[in-house]
Amino acid sequence: MKLTDLRGILQYIPQFREKTFILAIDAGIVASDSLATLLLDVALLRSLNIRVVLVHGAAEQIRALADERGVAASDIEGTGITDAATLDLAITAANRLTHDLLEGLSANDLRGACGNVIVAHPLGVIQGVDHLFTGRVERVDAEFLQSLLAQGVVPVLPPLGIDGDGKTYRVNSDAMAVAVAEQLKAVKLVFVTPQPGLFHRGQPIRQMLVGELARLVDRDAAGFTSEMLSRAHHAVRACQNGVPRVHVINGTLDEGLLAEVFDNHGLGTLIHANEYENIRPAKKKDVQAIQLLTRQAVEADELLKRPRNALEKSVSDYYIFEIDKNPVACVALHVYPEQNQGELASLYVSASHENQGIGRKLLQFVESRAREAGLKALFALSTQASTYFQSKGRFVEGAPDDLPPARREKYEQSGRNSKVLIKKLD
Numbered sequence: 001m002k003l004t005d006l007r008g009i010l011q012y013i014p015q016f017r018e019k020t021f022i023l024a025i026d027a028g029i030v031a032s033d034s035l036a037t038l039l040l041d042v043a044l045l046r047s048l049n050i051r052v053v054l055v056h057g058a059a060e061q062i063r064a065l066a067d068e069r070g071v072a073a074s075d076i077e078g079t080g081i082t083d084a085a086t087l088d089l090a091i092t093a094a095n096r097l098t099h100d101l102l103e104g105l106s107a108n109d110l111r112g113a114c115g116n117v118i119v120a121h122p123l124g125v126i127q128g129v130d131h132l133f134t135g136r137v138e139r140v141d142a143e144f145l146q147s148l149l150a151q152g153v154v155p156v157l158p159p160l161g162i163d164g165d166g167k168t169y170r171v172n173s174d175a176m177a178v179a180v181a182e183q184l185k186a187v188k189l190v191f192v193t194p195q196p197g198l199f200h201r202g203q204p205i206r207q208m209l210v211g212e213l214a215r216l217v218d219r220d221a222a223g224f225t226s227e228m229l230s231r232a233h234h235a236v237r238a239c240q241n242g243v244p245r246v247h248v249i250n251g252t253l254d255e256g257l258l259a260e261v262f263d264n265h266g267l268g269t270l271i272h273a274n275e276y277e278n279i280r281p282a283k284k285k286d287v288q289a290i291q292l293l294t295r296q297a298v299e300a301d302e303l304l305k306r307p308r309n310a311l312e313k314s315v316s317d318y319y320i321f322e323i324d325k326n327p328v329a330c331v332a333l334h335v336y337p338e339q340n341q342g343e344l345a346s347l348y349v350s351a352s353h354e355n356q357g358i359g360r361k362l363l364q365f366v367e368s369r370a371r372e373a374g375l376k377a378l379f380a381l382s383t384q385a386s387t388y389f390q391s392k393g394r395f396v397e398g399a400p401d402d403l404p405p406a407r408r409e410k411y412e413q414s415g416r417n418s419k420v421l422i423k424k425l426d
């Protein structure tokens with residue numbers, strides 16, 4: 001990674017501090033040379049106080065061990081029938097891989113632990129067939145995992161679960177990773193695979209909203225390979241159950257994990273939940289709410305006072321951020337079509353909801369709206385939040401000359417001497 005990327009990385013640090021990432025590592029990656037570099041990346045995440053849980057599969061090693069012992073494995077992936085001999089193979093292979101990961105963590109001065117955190121029950125009889133020792137995750141001992149994470153430990157979870165009677169079952173590692181991500185309220189679930197992301201009919205999926213992926217899976221499941229389809233299902237499930245971002249990355253690439261996590265345009269696939277669902281366009285009846293919301297900031301000269309009739313005329317430029325139907329923040333996008341520029345204005349987050357990332361979300365929302373509208377630049381005028389726009393929105397300081405002429409005239413008349421912030425959108 002280039003030194004010039006450092007600023008890009010630094011902006012994510014406060015956002016991810018003490019947050020949890022789940023890495024679901026393909027068995028092929030655990031057994032490969034790529035593991036060492038992947039664990040270096042994990043060490044970097046830990047140094048930024050990001051909590052990391054490693055979940056791994058064991059399919060390839062089960063196959064290899066079966067060949068070595070001359071035993072026919074009844075199932076490789078953890079979704080078919082696991083007979084007693086295959087369960088034995090799975091326990092041996094999975095524990096070997098867990099140990100490899102623990103060794104790798106030690107080599108990076110990281111503390112790791114494996115515990116009985118996955119409570120599994122037998123999958124049972126499905127369409128008349130007893131799946132024997134194949135299990136499904138019944139519960140994740142989130143409290144145990146949280147206590148490990150709070151002590152800076154990296155938990156390592158093999159694809160095995162134990163029931164209340166002390167019996168072991170094989171579980172599918174992707175399904176387990178989803179369950180762990182949901183229970184720990186992880187902000188990211190990253191599938192580390194030998195492929196560069198999800199592909200549909202041979203085309204890479206770079207970024208997709210969860211609803212869109214769910215529709216694609218419904219409409220054309222045959223366009224995915226079986227392995228990718230399973231991953232797509234798990235990504236949808238995780239996003240629909242509260243994990244905001246699911247990544248599928250190529251674990252064989254140097255710094256593939258860092259590039260994906262710290263760059264909005266990562267190299268793999270990003271499936272994301274709709275982060276903008278709390279944001280809606282303002283309506284006429286919201287004028288009073290906007291005035292009430294921003295009154296304090298207007299009094300403190302953080303925002304320009306906009307008379308009610310002016311607000312009424314431009315209310316369709318405004319967006320409201322609601323929590324439980326209460327407006328807690330607002331922003332506006334005023335477009336200057338002749339210059340193909342947009343003004344991000346009236347950004348305000350109520351004091352009771354500050355520092356929760358709402359301002360940043362509104363910045364991103366307006367930016368994506370401006371991009372959709374094909375604008376070439378966004379500008380903002382601010383008296384007291386200019387560094388916010390620079391550090392969180394990656395605006396740069398400009399000059400009054402950068403403003404569209406009509407806006408520049410108003411700027412000079414106002415005498416507020418606000419800082420001019422610009423962001424180019426190409």
Ligand SMILES: CC(C)(COP(=O)(O)OP(=O)(O)OC[C@H]1O[C@@H](n2cnc3c(N)ncnc32)[C@H](O)[C@@H]1OP(=O)(O)O)[C@@H](O)C(=O)NCCC(=O)NCCS
Binds near residue numbers: 302303346350359
């Ligand atoms: C500026 C404002 C929109 C930030 O909203 P928010 O939802 O609290 O911000 P986020 O949660 O996205 O980000 C919080 C981060 O921004 C920083 N921040 C908050 N206000 C800031 C300001 N005025 N200047 C610089 N940084 C600021 C916080 O210290 C915090 O930093 P950290 O992530 O490094 O810990 C909000 O404080 C506000 O409404 N201010 C008054 C109105 C205003 O000045 N609007 C801009 C003019 S259009």
